[in-house]
Amino acid sequence: MRRLRGAVSPLRQAVADNRAAFIGAASFTAVINILMLAPPLYMLNLYDRVLVSASVPTLVALTLVLVLLLAVMGALEWVRSVLMVRIGNTISVRLFPEMFRLVYAHSCAHSQANRVRALGDLGQVQRALTGGPLFALFDAPWTVVFLLLLFLIHWSFGVIAMVGAIGLIGLTWLSERRTREALLEANAANSEHLRRFDNLLRNTEVLAAMGMAGSARRYWLRTATQTLRHQSTASDTSAALSSASRNLRLLIQNITLGMGAYLVIKNVTSPGIMIAASIIVGRVLAPVEHLIRDWKAVVLGREAWKRLNELFDAFPAAPLPMPLPPPDGWLRCESVSVRAPDGAHLLLKNVSCEFRPGEIVAVIGPSGAGKTTLARCLVGAWQPVQGKVRLDQADLAAWDETARGKHIGYVPQDVELFEATVAENIARLGSVDPDEVIRAARQAGADQMIRRLQHAYDTPIGENGTALSAGQRQRLALARALYGEPRVVVLDEPNTNLDKEGEEALLFALRSLKARGATVILISHRPSLLEDVDRILVLNEGQIVVLGEKSEVLPRFSSGAASPSLKVTP
Numbered sequence: 062m063r064r065l066r067g068a069v070s071p072l073r074q075a076v077a078d079n080r081a082a083f084i085g086a087a088s089f090t091a092v093i094n095i096l097m098l099a100p101p102l103y104m105l106n107l108y109d110r111v112l113v114s115a116s117v118p119t120l121v122a123l124t125l126v127l128v129l130l131l132a133v134m135g136a137l138e139w140v141r142s143v144l145m146v147r148i149g150n151t152i153s154v155r156l157f158p159e160m161f162r163l164v165y166a167h168s169c170a171h172s173q174a175n176r177v178r179a180l181g182d183l184g185q186v187q188r189a190l191t192g193g194p195l196f197a198l199f200d201a202p203w204t205v206v207f208l209l210l211l212f213l214i215h216w217s218f219g220v221i222a223m224v225g226a227i228g229l230i231g232l233t234w235l236s237e238r239r240t241r242e243a244l245l246e247a248n249a250a251n252s253e254h255l256r257r258f259d260n261l262l263r264n265t266e267v268l269a270a271m272g273m274a275g276s277a278r279r280y281w282l283r284t285a286t287q288t289l290r291h292q293s294t295a296s297d298t299s300a301a302l303s304s305a306s307r308n309l310r311l312l313i314q315n316i317t318l319g320m321g322a323y324l325v326i327k328n329v330t331s332p333g334i335m336i337a338a339s340i341i342v343g344r345v346l347a348p349v350e351h352l353i354r355d356w357k358a359v360v361l362g363r364e365a366w367k368r369l370n371e372l373f374d375a376f377p378a379a380p381l382p383m384p385l386p387p388p389d390g391w392l393r394c395e396s397v398s399v400r401a402p403d404g405a406h407l408l409l410k411n412v413s414c415e416f417r418p419g420e421i422v423a424v425i426g427p428s429g430a431g432k433t434t435l436a437r438c439l440v441g442a443w444q445p446v447q448g449k450v451r452l453d454q455a456d457l458a459a460w461d462e463t464a465r466g467k468h469i470g471y472v473p474q475d476v477e478l479f480e481a482t483v484a485e486n487i488a489r490l491g492s493v494d495p496d497e498v499i500r501a502a503r504q505a506g507a508d509q510m511i512r513r514l515q516h517a518y519d520t521p522i523g524e525n526g527t528a529l530s531a532g533q534r535q536r537l538a539l540a541r542a543l544y545g546e547p548r549v550v551v552l553d554e555p556n557t558n559l560d561k562e563g564e565e566a567l568l569f570a571l572r573s574l575k576a577r578g579a580t581v582i583l584i585s586h587r588p589s590l591l592e593d594v595d596r597i598l599v600l601n602e603g604q605i606v607v608l609g610e611k612s613e614v615l616p617r618f619s620s621g622a623a624s625p626s627l628k629v630t631p
Contacts, residue, residue: 070373071159072366075152076190082148089141090199094206096134097344101337103127108333141196149191156183159378166376182365189362193355200348207345211338215330217320218338222345225313229349232306303354310346317342382461388453388468390418390548390580392439397448399431399438408434410603411448418548421571421581423591423611426600432584433474435600436553439582440471452549470542470550474557474584476534483511484518487540497544504573505540506566531558539570550574551582556590564589591615 103123111120160183189195204226212219321335330338352359392415399409409431416422416439424432437443438450441457450457457465466489478486487498498518502508510533514520522528522537529537535558542550556564564587571593574581583590591597597614599606607614 070370071156072186072369072373075155078155079148079151082144082151086141086144086148086195087199089137089144090196091203093134093137093141094200094203094344096130096137098341099127099130099134101340104340105331105333105337108336109331110333145191145195149187152190153183153187159373162378163372163376178368182369185358185361185365186369189358189366192358193351194359194362197348197351197355200351204345204348207341211341211345214334214338214341215324217324218317218342221313221317221320222342225309225342225346226349228309228313229306229346232302232309233349233352235302306350306354310343310350313346314339314342382459384464385453385455385460388455388548390416390468390578391451391453392416392549392580392582393451394435394438395449395451397438397445397450399434399443399445401434402443407446408603409438409445412603412605413448414598414605414608416549416580416582418580419575419578420595421575421583421593422596422598423594424582424584424598424600425586426606429602430600431603432600433553434603436471436473436551436582436584439549440469440551441465442471467545468548470544470547472535472538472542472552472555474553476531476538478522478529478534478537480523481521482516482518483514483520483522483537486522486537487518487544489541489544498540501544502540504543505536505570506563507536507540510536532560532563535559536563536566539567543570543574546577547579549580549582551584553584555583556585556587568593 103126106123107120110116111123160180164180208219208222208226211222317339318335321330321332321338324330325332325335394412394414397409397412398407400407412431412435424435426432434443438445441450441460441462444458452460452465452468479490481490484493484495484498487501488494495518499508502511502518511518511520520528522534535555539552539555542552556567559567568590571581571583571590575593583594585591591611594611596609597611598608599614607617
């Protein structure tokens with residue numbers, strides 16, 4: 062059962078389930094902090110025993126013990142670091158399936174969504190949970206222990222250390238006040254300038270053909286320069302506070318030495334205690350100083366944690382619906398109105414129509430009429446804001462998306478292929494059934510074309526299918542749509558880039574679909590494809606102008622009886 066709204070988010074649950082590992086890391090930290098006492102104890106004995114007695118054997122013994130303890134401490138620090146890396150990897154691997162669902166749902170709902178930001182946020186959270194900030198948090202309780210030890214040695218050492226700790230805590234608070242907004246602005250600006258850069262590079266052909274590279278560079282540099290300004294502001298403030306904390310720590314340690322020297326002069330303490338106290342003061346202040354140094358990771362990790370949980374709350378996983386039997390292919394729109402994700406105005410308005418098994422319905426109309434919107438709505442890619450789309454009486458939303466997709470084939474207007482082999486693309490990135498892949502390719506008339514490729518069905522097609530021509534990509538998209546013999550096939554301008562051979566293959570595929578009783582919705586203006594259709598649906602400005610038999614509808618538009626913008630000329 063998937064998570065319901067109101068339940069613990071997967072992120073919180075993943076962290077909670079690793080509680081034992083975090084406790085283990087904290088236990089290692091406890092032992093490490095105890096071993097941190099080895100250097101001051103060594104210095105204490107060095108000054109108060111070895112130098113007084115001039116005993117070389119004692120010096121050797123103390124040194125060997127120190128080396129052993131420091132070796133153990135180094136090993137424990139290494140084990141703790143490895144453990145934290147494993148914790149981070151465990152959390153990430155556990156969350157990857159949910160992250161894909163989350164990013165996928167967010168992208169479907171928001172066309173302008175930053176599709177990879179959530180993955181970046183997961184990385185920020187992982188760094189905050191398993192890096193320096195967490196080690197500083199583990200060390201924080203030991204600050205109190207070392208502070209009490211200083212008070213036991215002499216109250217003046219405790220007071221000095223306490224004043225220093227309060228000063229560093231004040232710098233931490235100031236760091237929060239002064240750097241939080243700057244860091245968030247810098248991070249947002251960096252994401253925006255990377256997004257724009259990626260967008261520009263996706264259109265290199267246009268930039269090169271029309272000499273736009275210079276203009277594109279200046280356009281991008283404006284955002285990049287603004288990003289640098291934000292980063293400089295955040296870095297300058299952070300560097301100033303980090304420098305202040307480091308110098309404050311050095312000042313406190315030297316004041317401790319000065320106080321120790323005074324107490325030695327007054328015969329209150331020994332030189333060994335003076336040196337040991339100075340080292341222990343450094344351990345009191347270290348966690349706070351480390352927290353200031355890693356404050357950027359704390360701020361970004363906290364904001365990333367907040368954004369991820371907001372996304373999980375906004376897109377909760379729903380329970381898996383009860384499986385429905387395979388459909389016959391009846392597709393019906395009931396008063397459907399649709400707007401684009403993040404869009405304001407309606408692209409389809411109160412559309413009602415029906416598509417029956419065994420028939421081909423052509424959808425025609427001028428640019429911007431809503432044809433592609435209707436196609437996206439019929440396959441479940443876009444959700445109606447009003448009305449329902451039903452597949453065999455069941456609302457498309459009542460189907461599990463994976464189960465529904467097996468019965469639907471779709472060739473979008475802008476063909477997108479995946480960075481995989483030809484066979485994997487046709488098999489919809491699932492397990493490749495060679496017989497089914499070849500059957501779909503033959504139905505699409507693409508088998509011979511594929512065999513002529515360098516590695517036939519095992520040919521990698523590259524990012525976005527760049528290894529293939531536009532016509533080849535369109536024919537592969539048709540084969541992918543026909544894979545598994547779906548009951549409903551929606552084709553949005555499937556012949557835009559096809560040559561004569563490709564169009565003949567498409568006609569063959571349409572006739573095969575009709576012969577086996579599939580429901581076919583065809584968006585096309587080419588008269589050669591309209592010859593085999595049964596009915597024609599005419600859209601204009603998001604509304605149905607007419608829907609009827611081809612013999613009744615086509616003559617009206619061929620003769621120009623309707624609006625010239627809808628005219629279809631044989």
